[in-house]
Amino acid sequence: MLYRFCFFDADDRATASEELEVRSLLDAIARAHMLLKSRPHHQAIEVWVGNSLTYRAQQDRAAA
Helix, strand or coil: CEEEEEEECCCCCEEEEEEEECCCHHHHHHHHHHHHHHCCCCCEEEEEECCEEEEEEECCCCCC
């Protein structure tokens, strides 16, 4: 299934997005966390399927 990953800055503005083929929502959530961890300049990520927001995660400020 095709998922869209949208990245947000500290002001909660969308700064980038990627569409990736992922097997399931659980895989998409795991991928979102990996993407967010590998791109610390983004503060949050959303996972979308079509027009539906399915998940949102933010950087762990304590770990940053």
